[in-house]
Amino acid sequence: MVWDLSxxxxxxxxxxxxxxxxxxxxxxxxxTPLHRLLDYPDSWVAHYRAQVxxxxxxxxxxxxxxxxxxxxxxxxxxxPFDILGxxxxxxxxxxxxxxxxxLDARTxxxxxxxxxxxxxxxxxxxxxxxxxxxxxxxxPRPLSTAQVEALRLIAKGYRYAEAADALQISQSALKARITxxxxxxxxxxxAEAIQRAASCDxx
Numbered sequence: 673m674v675w676d677l678s679x680x681x682x683x684x685x686x687x688x689x690x691x692x693x694x695x696x697x698x699x700x701x702x703x704t705p706l707h708r709l710l711d712y713p714d715s716w717v718a719h720y721r722a723q724v725x726x727x728x729x730x731x732x733x734x735x736x737x738x739x740x741x742x743x744x745x746x747x748x749x750x751x752p753f754d755i756l757g758x759x760x761x762x763x764x765x766x767x768x769x770x771x772x773x774x775l776d777a778r779t780x781x782x783x784x785x786x787x788x789x790x791x792x793x794x795x796x797x798x799x800x801x802x803x804x805x806x807x808x809x810x811x812p813r814p815l816s817t818a819q820v821e822a823l824r825l826i827a828k829g830y831r832y833a834e835a836a837d838a839l840q841i842s843q844s845a846l847k848a849r850i851t852x853x854x855x856x857x858x859x860x861x862x863a864e865a866i867q868r869a870a871s872c873d874x875x
Contacts (some may be wrong), residue, residue, distance in 0.1 A: 674813070674866065677866070679709060679805065682801050682804070682805055683709060683711070684752045685709065685797075686711075686783065686799060686801060686815055687708075688731055688797070689783060689790075689794050689797060689798055690712065690782040690783035690784055690785060690790075690798070691762075691785055691787075692712070692763050692764055692765075692785055692786050693710075693711040693712040693713060693783075693784055694709065694710075694711050694712070694781065694782065694783045694784070695708075695709075695710050695711070695712050695781070696708065696709040696710075696779070696780070696781035696782075696783050696805065697779065697780050697781070698737075698779045698804060698805060698806060699773065699777045699778075699779060699806070699808045699809055699810075700777070700778050700779065700780060700873050701776055701777055701872075702868050702871065703726070704867065706809060706868065706871060706872065706873045707778075707809050709805075711764055712764070712784070713762055713764075716759065716763070716764060717763035719762065719782070720755075720757070723753070725755050727737060728745050728752075728755065729755050730751045730755065730756070731747065731755075731756070731767075731782060732780065732850060733749050734747050734749055734769065734771070734825050735769050735770075735771035735778070735780040736771075736778065736780075737774070738771055739771050739772055739773075740770070740771060741769065741770045741771075741791065741795050741798065741799045742768060742769055742800075743766075743767070743768045743769055743789060743795070744756055744759075744766070744767040744769065745766070745789065757867050759784070763784075763786045764784035764786070765784075765785065766784065766785045766786070766787070766788060766789045766790065767780065767783060767784040767785070767790075768782070768783055768790050768795055768798065768800060769782040769783075770782075770783075770799045770802040770803070772799075772802065772803050772806050773806050776820065779802060779803075779805070779806040781798070781805075783798050784795055785864065786835055793807075797847035810872040813856075814874060815853055815856060815857075815869065816849075816875050818849050819840060819849050819850075819853040819856070820869075820874065821849075822835060822839065822846055822849040822850050823850070823853055823862075823869055823875050824875050825838055825863065826850065826862060826866065827866045827870070832846055832847065850862055850865070853865050853869070854862065857869060
C-alpha cells in the first residue's frame, strides 16, 4: 500500500474533540514511530522531552500492555514522577489514550482537554479515527538495491564523495539515489529517510 500522509480531515476532527491537542505515534517500533502527529502545547512537549518522560509515562506503559482506550483518570499504574499532574499544569487536565496494533507496530494516540472528561461517545470516535490512521499508514514498499546501498553508506558516516567512490558512481548519481529514497519514504531530509528506512528494516 502507498503511504498516505494526507491527514487534514482527521487532524481537524481530532482538534475539535481535543481542544488542548493530541499526540499520535503511528506504528511504533523500537520506540520510533513510523509517523507522528503532534499537536500538544509547545511548553508541554519541550518539558516532556527534556525530562525524557516517554520512558517513564504511565500512559505509555498502559498503552504498551493493553489495546483499547482509557481515560487518564482511570489509569492505576504508578506515576512516581507525577507526569499526569505536570500535564495538568500545562493545560492537559483531562485526557484519554488509544492503543491499537501489534506490539512491534503499536499505535499510541492520546488526546486532551482542559475543561472536562471525554464522553464515551467522544472516546469511541477518537478510537475510530486513530484506528483508521493506523490502518492507512503502512510501512513503505522496499527500496531499490541502489537506494539501499546509498542510504547504508551515508548512515555509516560516509560523505557523499566517499560514498560515490565506494559505489563507483558519480556524486550526481548518488544524490539522485538519495533523493529518490527520500521521496519514496516521504522524508524531508536524508537523516529522516535513514531513520524511517531503518525503523522499517529496509536498510
